[in-house]
């Protein structure tokens with residue numbers, strides 16, 4: 001069976017939920033596996049997760065890949081928006 005998208009995109013299409021704990025207040029913070037940073041729902045602090053970065057963080061085709069997944073309907077539009085926002089922030093940090 002031919003894949004319609006890159007295998008790395010599995011974590012974007014069917015992300016696992018990973019629970020981490022806020023270092024400030026100890027609240028549970030749920031991450032999608034492609035996320036490395038999220039706001040604590042209790043205290044609003046940014047919680048970082050030690051994680052291997054999702055392929056979208058280093059793949060040169062990431063923007064294209066997300067656009068493709070969006071076209072295929074493999075990603076809900078709000079998740080595609082979020083990933084594109086993450087990409088933009090990542091490129092801002094590099095400069």
Ligand SMILES: [Zn+2]
Pocket residue numbers: 022023024025026027040041042043044045
């Ligand atoms: Zn907290």
